[in-house]
Every structure is written in structure tokens, then in C-alpha cells.
Amino acid sequence: MTDANSANPTLATRNLRMAHDHHTVIEDLSLTLSPGRVTAIVGPNGCGKSTLLHGLARVHHPAGGSVLLDGGDIHRQPSREVARRLALLPQDKDAPQGLTVRDLVGFGRHPHQDWFRPPSPEDRAAVDSALGAARLEELAERPLDTLSGGQRQRAWIAMSMAQHTPLLLLDEPTTALDLGHQIEVFELIRQLAATGRTIAMVIHDLPSACRYADHLIAMKEGAIISAGTPGEVVTRALVRDLYGVECDLLEDPATGSPLLINMRRSTDP
Amino acid sequence: MTLRSLFLWALPVIALLASLSLGSGSVGPGDVLALLSGNGSDEARFVMTELRFPRTAIGIVVGLALGISGALLQSLTRNPLAEPGLLGVSAGSALAVTVMILMGSDSAAITTPVAQVGALAGCGLVVAVARMQGPGRDPVRLILAGATLSGLLLSLTSLIMMADQRTANEIRFWVTGSISGRQWEELFATLPSMALAGLTTALVARPLASMALGEHVAVGLGYRPGRVQFLVITTVALFVGAATALAGPLMFLGLAVPFIARAIGGPDIRRTLLLCLAVGPTVLLLADTLCRLLVAPSELPLGVTTALLGAPLMVMIVRRHRMPTL
Incomplete structure (x- = not known):
């Protein structure tokens, strides 16, 4: 795969405050995404992890502080130029009936195209290579609504790949997928990471986050309580603190990442 | 014959020829052919140049304007039933024109902008209703609200007509929707805003296509949904206002x-x-x-x-x- 990420762009927040309808979800959060790595943002429901991702992706304005893309306030940069460096795969998305996989992936080229010009050879090559990487060549002309959940999610990821951005944000990319489809999607994400992209994803499932992320950010009540490699972050105390769950930890013999076993509800609150 | 070639080639040609050569009067296809070969009657000449040509040209423009407006509104509200007639956009436009005539104006020149302002107000109400719609996104509910609004605005129009005889006489045919008896000048008065609306339609088509994937997806692709929504609504108001000024509030x-x-x-x-x-x-x-x-x-x-x-x-x-x- 050829990719557009020679210089590592940076995405960071500084004293970020995010609010929904005057209700503060994130109070004061500063982070910098590790370049070239997969970061998983984990935490219990309502901890603000999706809100953080929306802030990072400029979907919502911060109530305070700032989101910095390559050192500059993301909201002060033209949205189209941001879209050439930063791709977002949100959770809220739908495809009009009859839209084919190839058409969907083609949308990823919008930030690189002018409205009055037909797709360039470069655009077509980017779409083809994204379809290839997501193993969707055979399905390219099929309408999205005829695909399985995993195939459909791969098509959406392929759209973000065609966007050719060095940064990629994914909001719960594997929710509602069965185990096989989850692994399909996670392996595609790893494959993308191997091209040098900086990836951040919100993940519900802590074991998957340990398995597929290089870096974990654990959030609770709108704040980061721990960050680092899965081995550093995932401790029995953290799992109890985040989820109210007791567990034992082993080291995955294949990857060295922590394995959660013997999980049960905490008895003491 | 495929549906595609039927609607793209056969029917447009048939529609154009039929509109030019068929009428309720006595001038039929034979007279039109005679006129083309240079020896038609004066009556046929008058009917063609003064009635059927402008009527057909207005029909084309109004058809364009309402078709595109419907497509834009349906895409914006993501509702296949949304259309200016049912949602009260046309009715808002008609009411504005009626009020203008009630206040004593009878100039065709200001009808178009007034109709467009009325359409914009109608659009604003639609957006407000769409916001109230909540997360359910029930397409029929939006249409119910729009149809109620439309009915209300058209009732107000009727009320004005009942109260004021002069207004009633001026707009009786127009208010049911009609393109007969219009002059070239009335068509020309709408063309600048129609052209502007055509331009904004071309600008807004791509962002609108990406908004069909979801607002957040559109943001991710570098578009600004608020700006797109504003442009679409302005475009629809320009188109529907101009179409209503020419042809009255047409539904469906x-x-x-x-x-x-x-x-x-x-x-x-x-x-x-x-x-x-x-x-x-x-x-x-x-x-x-x-x-x-x-x-x-x-x-x-x-x-x-x-x-x-x-x-x-x-x-x-x-x-x-x-x-x-x-």
C-alpha cells in the first residue's frame, strides 16, 4: 500500500472541556496521540470516551481548551484541509439504499477532489487500493445493504482508507459484530497501522483493546485515569475501578499483552 | 424500452410536442405543421407565439424548479415524502403573494421576490418541524406536520380571498395552480433567481450526497452540515418562490x-x-x-x-x- 504519511502529523488536546447541553462531560483533558500507533480509548459507559473522540474529530466544538492538529487549533483550519489529514469513522452513519461499496469508498476521495472535476486516475487508484486492502474487490459493485455486518464495516473503513489520511479516528468500529467479524475488522485496523498511520479508536471491549492496541487510554468520569501500553495500564485494580469487575491477569503467550480471565462482579462496591 | 430511455428521450420529446401542438381550442397539430411550413392562419400564429410557446417554456422552468426542490428537500430531510407542496413551502409562498396583492400591489416584477420570501418562511417552519421530529425520524410524521402547516397557510389565503373581492379576482386561477395565460415577461422576471438557484444546486450536490451517509461522516469528509443546510434551504426558497410566482402553489x-x-x-x-x-x-x-x-x-x-x-x-x-x- 502506498500511503501519505511521511511526516507524522500530531493530534492533541490541551485542557479540553466538552459539554452536552451545558452538562460538562469532560472537565480538563490533555493528551497527545502517539504517532504511528494504535491507541484504544476504553472506559465504562458514559465515561466520555465517545465525546472525546467527537472533540478530536471536530464533530463538536469544545466548551473550553482546544484540539490541536499539527500544533494549530483544529477549528481554525479549513475543514477540507483537516479532512486530508484526519479521517473519522463515526458510529452514527448510514448508507442510502442501493449505494454500492465502490460508490461508498469513492466518498473518501471528496476532500481531494473539486466538485466540477471528474475523478482523477489517482482517485481511482486510491479507491482500488482501499478495496484491495479491505478484501472487497469481489463485492465492489454490490449494494451495501446486501452485505454482512463485517463486510459493511470493512467497506466503511475502506472509505476512510481512500481518504489517505495519516490520522484515523474510529468510534466503536466493532460494536454489534460477532467474533469472526470483529477479528476481521481489527486485523484490517492492524494492517492499516502497519502502514504508519496514527489510529485512535473507542472500544467497549477491554480484552480486544489489549489484544489490538499499542497504547491504552483508560477514562472514567470524563478524565484519563491511566495511559500507556496495555501491560502498564491493565491491572486488577484498574479493572475493578473502571468496571466494578474482579479478574485475574495472564500474559498472552502469543503477543505478550494482558489476558483477562476469571472475570466476575466485584462484591464490595 | 427501458424506464431510463423512456423518461430521458421518448417522453420528453412527446411532452414537448404535445404541449406545443395540443390545446383545448381548435388549433391542433395540423395547424402547427402548416405554421412551420410558412402558411398558417393568423389565429394559429397568435395561439403559438402568444400562448403555447410561453406556456411551454414556463412549464419547463416550473417543472425543473419543483423537481429539483423536491429532490433537495427529500435529501436534506432524508424523507422520500418531503416536497415543497406538502411541506408548506409553496403555501407560504402563495400566502405571501396573496398578502402582497391584498395590500394593493399588482406589479408582476415584485411578485417573485415576495414569493421567495414566503417560501423561505415556509422552509424555516419546515426546519423547525424537522428539528422537533426527534430521534424517531418517522417520515410520515414530518409530512403530517407539513401538511397541517400547508393547510393552515392555504386557509389563510382563502380567508383573504373571501374578505377581499379584488384579490380574489386577481388570484383565483393562480391559487389553484395554473400555467395558462402567463406572459413572457413573467417568465423573464424569475430567470435570474432561477439561474442563481441552479448554481447553488450544483455547489451543494456533492456535500448533500455525503450528508446522506450521516452528518458526522460529512464532517469527517470536510463538509460543514450547517452551511450545506443553509444553502439547500436558500436554493429551495428561490426555486419554489419563482415557481409559485409563475404557476401558483402546485402540489405533488x-x-x-x-x-x-x-x-x-x-x-x-x-x-x-x-x-x-x-x-x-x-x-x-x-x-x-x-x-x-x-x-x-x-x-x-x-x-x-x-x-x-x-x-x-x-x-x-x-x-x-x-x-x-x-
């Missing part, structure tokens, strides 16, 4: 035209908009020709025919087991 055209366009070209709004260029004028001219023929030597108002044809289509779309999503 904005429903039928994009429906046919999508049946031919699939869900992509860009293709739908292009196809509306052919389908809109075709449907309108055919409906208008029917108006002249059904009760000849008298004429039906165009609004009656579009309602007769459009209402069953609407019922059909609603009754589909699964509402098509946009």
Missing part, C-alpha cells in the same frame, strides 16, 4: 419527479438532480397537456391534475412495506 410535482428520477438512477442525489432536469419538465408538460384535453373546450387547473395524479403516488409510497430510506 416535487414528490413525483424525484421519485421517478430515483427509480431510474438510484439513490445518489447528484444523479437524481441531473435526471430531474429531464423528468421535471416532462411530467409538468404532460400534466398540463392533460389539463387542456380532459375537459376540452374548457381547461382544468394544473393544480387539480397534479393532485389527481400525485395523490395516488403518495399513497403508494407510504404503503410500501418498507419506507425507502435516503
